Amino acid sequence: MKLTGAQILMKMLKEEGVDTIFGYPGGAVIDIYDELSRTDFRHILVRHEQGAAHAADGYARASGKVGVCLVTSGPGATNAVTGIASAYIDSIPIVIITGQVPTHLIGNDAFQEVDIVGITRPCTKHNYLVSKIEDLGRIIREAFYIARSGRPGPVLIDIPKDVARGMLAFKVPKEEIRLKSYNPTYQPNMKQLQKVIKLIEKAESPMIFAGGGIILSGAAKELTEFARTTQIPVTASLMGLGGFPGSDPLWMGMLGMHGTYRANMATSVCDLMIAIGVRFDDRVTGKTDAFASQAKIVHVDIDPTSIRKNVPVSIPVVGDCKITLNALNELLKEADLSELAENRGKWLKQIQDWKRAAKLKYQHSDKVIKPQYVIEKLYELTKGEAIITTEVGQNQIWAAQYYHFDKPNHFITSGGLGVMGFGLPAAIGAQAACPDKLVVDVAGDGSIQMNIQEMATAIQHRLPVKVVILNNRYLGMVRQWQELFYDKRYSHTSMEFAPDFVKLAEAYGALGLRATKPEEVESVLREGLFSDRTVIMDFKVEPEESVYPMVPAGAPITEMLL
Amino acid sequence: MNEEKHVLSIMVDNQPGVLSRIAGLFSGRGYNIESLCVAETMDSVVSRLTIVTKANLPLIEQIKKQINKLINVIKVHELTGSDYVEREMALIKVNAKPEHKAEILRIVDIFRGKIVDVGTEHYTIEVTGTDGKLKALLSLLKPIGIKEIARTGAIAMFREGK
Incomplete structure (x- = not known):
């Protein structure tokens, strides 16, 4: 035909x-x-x-x-x-x-x-x-x-x-696709994996560093089994959040520039780092010479170019994360893990000590809304079940730090390129894929204005996404750098002239809500999140709140401002 | 770590845009290209690219992996470190005043080159060889006066086992 x-x-x-x-x-x-x-x-x-x-x-x-x-x-x-x-x-x-x-x-x-x-x-x-x-x-x-x-x-x-x-x-082609120049390696080299098992048996202070590859290959379950069997604590990059349950005792929190104290400190003394589906981005490693400098690094990735691009690696493993973890879990059944409990005790206690020494924290207030408080409440009210998309900047990092992701595919953020304006259209896409899920875009007042026109898309196609604006009237992350490293010279980061987001929501035919005081946060979230409409919630938050911990760009990641 | 010369021989799909993918990879990632040569092989759907680059060891590994990652690249061989043949051709136009003509011809003969164009005031020399041979020839011709040079860049191949 x-x-x-x-x-x-x-x-x-x-x-x-x-x-x-x-x-x-x-x-x-x-x-x-x-x-x-x-x-x-x-x-x-x-x-x-x-x-x-x-x-x-x-x-x-x-x-x-x-x-x-x-x-x-x-x-x-x-x-x-x-x-x-x-x-x-x-x-x-x-x-x-x-x-x-x-x-x-x-x-x-x-x-x-x-x-x-x-x-x-x-x-x-x-x-x-x-x-x-x-x-x-x-x-x-x-x-x-x-x-x-x-x-x-x-x-x-x-x-x-x-x-x-x-x-x-035209006839639909049915034959198998064969590209002589493209043939990804899914199966890991078993000899390499045997070496990994040997290292695990001997390691005294090992850690797992999980990335977006875990989410992409659907390996969250396999990773969890692997970590629990070996009793190795886990950290993740921004892209890896949800790849390991945030509520598990082995979870150390996110790694890197805005990582937790314990995850960053652990990298500096660990003797074995098992990195899976990561690419050692500069926002994770900080100064690479100082990163995991005591450790043997095992790096599992399906893309050979990721391996040894940014950090030296002791055992490279090219393969699919899920297949590799399955193979490792099989090998572990034969491994000698008898001294595991004994070996790990000291290390896990050290991590607990770091946790106690410097928890993720912020100054609570009953006068002004703290952005972290909004995310904590969002987590509580959604029981951690919502799909969270983010814009880029402080809103993104607070969402990553204070929404404790338990499941994969629930945190959708522009990790590598860092695109302001990503969150609202990404939320629309996620809502179209999962009509029964609650989808929330955690936004800043700057980022949301970069693709605000997509409100009309959401309304037209009846996609009831919820936009939570942490409205601090600044380009907050740049302002924070200016505060810390440029003597508070706030060059063009003030966003004082913004639309009234409640009226703007209404103009698009959405529901607009606002909270200006801490005691209004919960009621606004309740009304907004559980509405069946598209909603913008405008939270007027502390203007000069900063994201901590923070590692200055290019410094070793153990040098944190807490 | 020391930067050294590496000769890469790359088999690619013979399609429009493939050269640009490779050249773009080198410029986009800040790799250096000393020379680049490309033409069809016996198989008309495959082209061979010969690239000479300078890099230290970890970087040349990364360069090879990045080239391999391109969908249109079939195979990357590194020739450096193995037994291989390398040749480059050059056309060299030199001033040929009467008092220099005999000397030029003698030099060209020693280097097994050919004169491919003659004028009252110039010779154009064709010569092939390794980079070292061409450099040696150029250094001898320089005092006589080189007007223009065109070089092809290196092409190379593994030697077959005996």
Whole structure:
């Protein structure tokens, strides 16, 4: 049967199990949109293409499926770039379909033409320009395969208008995908794992450092079993939160620039660090020479380039986190763990001592709302069950510190790129994936204004996301750096001129609530969180509250301001 | 750690944009390219890229892994450290005043080069060899007066076991 390019696209998306598309129409994709209107895909019309990419990201993280977004050529595509770059550095599987000017106009500086394949080359896992309709079916299959396999990531497909309009006698390709140049390693080397077990048997002060790879490979259960069997305490990067239960006694809290005292101190004296699904970001390691300098480091990652990129590693293991942890758990059944309890006692006590010495804490107040208090109450009222997305800055770190994530796929944040404006569209994507879940965007008054237009998307598509604004009238994290390292010269970080967020919510057709005093926090949260509408809650918090602990950039992570 | 010269031979899909992916990887991550050479192989869907780069040991490992990670890269070989043949071709245009002509011809002969273009005031020399040989030739020609140089960059291959 003869199909148009647009029809082939729809057929192939269906084949890949896609049900939801985040997008925005335009001239170069008008034929695709025309075809879309004759299908049963759920299309979520965003208000800015950046929102489409972040929503696809949020959808992918909440559902574990590949997120899809569809945008037009030129500005449609360039607007999506920030969302693509964020998904790339956080290894999130999304497929971005961009329209392109007709093939005969490519290179002519045509209206709304941009070389999006060139622009996104360094921030996609792979990308394609479909130059003829015969390649379209294969490329779509490859794109989804590449996006979800190995270390996941965004893949972009640029479809010229004449390819979408062209006709082809089409049959869905069924043969197995084989790319001679792409073959990720899932199975770890067993010899390496034997060495790991030997190290575990001997170690006196070991620790586990878990990252986003645990969430991406669905290895939370395996990690928990591994840590409990070996009695090794666990810390995680921002991306790894929820990969190990925050309520477990072995949990040390987050690591790094805003990590807990005990997790950061543990790195400096541990004799074995088992790092799984991490990439040793500078926000985690601080000064790399001083990081885990006493330890043998075991590094498990599916991406060989992550290993030995930033820190020296004693035992590299290339493989999938879940498969590797399963294999380790099997090997542990044979291992000699008889002296474990004895060996670990001293080390676990040391960690408890650090915990007592410096807990996560803040100065309580009955006059002014403390942002940490809002997150604590949010945790209490949602019983830790909500999916939390964040913007970027103080709001993000307070959410990470004070919402104790027990489960994977419940914390959705722009970890690597640090995109302000991520949280609201990501919450929309997560809510579309999980209609029965409570989805909360923890925002700052600065970040929320970066993609506030997506409120209309939430209202139109009846996505009852809840936005909690920690409104301190500053770009708080930059202000905090200015306070600590630039003698309080608050250069352009004041956000005094902001809209009235309650009225703004109402203008969009959402529910707007405000709390200005500590005693109002709980009632506003109760009303907002348990409403069936889209809600903005505006909490006027202490303007000059700072995030602690904090390690100055480039310092060893044991040098914390507490 | 010492930066040393490394010769990489990279088999890639023969498709538009692949060279740009590799060049972009080098510039984006701050790796250095001394020379780069690319052309189709016996198999028309595969191209061979020869890159000469300077890096210390941990960095060259990272460079190889990063290149391998590109979807269009089929195989990365490092030639440095193994037995391999390396050649580069150069075209060198030199001033050829009457009093220098005989000397130039003698030098070209020693280096087994060829004169491929002759004028009243110049010779153009074609020569192939390793980087060391080309450097030696250039240093001999320099006092006579080099007008222009075009070099291909190195191409290289493993030697077969005997």
